[in-house]
Amino acid sequence: MEHPTIGDRISGAFIYAALAVILVLVLYPLIYVLSASVSEPSAVIEGRMWLFPVDLTFTGYNKIFHNEEVLIGYRNTILYTVVGTAINLFMTTAAAYPLSRKDFAGRGVITAILVFTMFFSGGLIPTYLLIKSLHMINTIWALILPGAVSVYNIIIMRTFFQMSIPPELQEAAAIDGCGNLQTLWRIVLPLSMPILAVMLLFYSVGHWNSYFNALIYLSERNKFPLQLFLREILVKGEVDNMVQGGAAMIGQDQQILDAEIIKYAMVVVANVPIFLLYPFLQKYFVKGIMIGAIKG
Numbered sequence: 233m234e235h236p237t238i239g240d241r242i243s244g245a246f247i248y249a250a251l252a253v254i255l256v257l258v259l260y261p262l263i264y265v266l267s268a269s270v271s272e273p274s275a276v277i278e279g280r281m282w283l284f285p286v287d288l289t290f291t292g293y294n295k296i297f298h299n300e301e302v303l304i305g306y307r308n309t310i311l312y313t314v315v316g317t318a319i320n321l322f323m324t325t326a327a328a329y330p331l332s333r334k335d336f337a338g339r340g341v342i343t344a345i346l347v348f349t350m351f352f353s354g355g356l357i358p359t360y361l362l363i364k365s366l367h368m369i370n371t372i373w374a375l376i377l378p379g380a381v382s383v384y385n386i387i388i389m390r391t392f393f394q395m396s397i398p399p400e401l402q403e404a405a406a407i408d409g410c411g412n413l414q415t416l417w418r419i420v421l422p423l424s425m426p427i428l429a430v431m432l433l434f435y436s437v438g439h440w441n442s443y444f445n446a447l448i449y450l451s452e453r454n455k456f457p458l459q460l461f462l463r464e465i466l467v468k469g470e471v472d473n474m475v476q477g478g479a480a481m482i483g484q485d486q487q488i489l490d491a492e493i494i495k496y497a498m499v500v501v502a503n504v505p506i507f508l509l510y511p512f513l514q515k516y517f518v519k520g521i522m523i524g525a526i527k528g
Contacts, residue, residue, distance in 0.1 A: 269293070269496035277492055291490065292497030302501070305458035310505075312457055313439040316376040320385075320435040321428065327386045329416050332393035333402075343390075346383045356448075363449060374449035375442065375457075385431055392427040393420065429513040437506055462502050465495055 236244070263283060268276045272287035280286055296302050330336045331343055354362075359378065368374040397420055405415045421428070443459035450456060 265496050265499050269500045273493040292493040296497055305461045309458040313436055316439040317435040319380050323381050324385050328389035332390045350383050370452055375445045389427055433513050458502055462498050465498050
């Protein structure tokens with residue numbers, strides 16, 4: 233066994249130090265926001281809270297969950313995420329599997345056409361006019377259908393199928409009488425859990441964090457996703473309906489304090505579902521993305 237040289241030790245120490253700095257840069261904002269959301273607002277504004285909560289209080293969460301619009305936004309976002317992710321997975325799989333088959337005529341031409349669309353966009357105004365002409369304004373489909381197909385993810389999944397699913401296995405299934413759909417459903421998909429988990433995470437995070445399409449295509453507040461309400465609170469500072477939801481006689485200073493803590497609490501509430509989802513998919517994530525990213 234070779235002993236590490238001085239150079240190895242120095243480079244190792246440098247790597248660990250760099251990783252420690254990155255870890256602090258990533259974790260500190262998360263811990264700070266979480267602690268600020270349950271701290272006394274005055275402690276946050278005055279800078280007395282650095283890492284851990286000061287004078288524990290759940291006022292921000294109490295006002296958020298007693299606000300009807302936030303609950304509506306949560307409901308809408310869950311609906312948009314579930315439906316949108318299901319459509320994304322279906323469309324991505326339906327496109328990637330045929331393109332992964334060597335016996336599929338014209339797959340090279342179709343792949344080239346799909347890749348061509350990655351470099352050019354129809355533009356915001358033409359897209360809006362198209363959505364309007366299809367009568368999808370103020371509907372869930374305006375948020376889901378324009379992004380139903382991701383060429384980048386199709387290529388990743390296609391490559392996974394090519395690299396991870398032996399052609400002999402599909403040939404054996406065909407000999408046993410399985411058609412293409414049966415082979416996909418019974419053979420390919422059960423063996424593709426890593427890439428499906430990666431796609432599920434990519435698409436669900438994208439739908440959960442999306443607000444721009446809702447900002448453009450939705451005008452009815454009862455259809456707004458949670459992120460649009462979060463944007464109003466963080467960017468426009470519209471928290472009056474929350475801070476005035478308590479006692480009628482509330483001072484201006486207290487309103488400012490409550491508004492500050494509501495911002496932090498809203499950020500936590502909006503991101504908790506994604507943090508809860510990731511641990512269940514993490515074991516598939518690295519394997520799926522590494523295999524899918526290798527050029528086939």
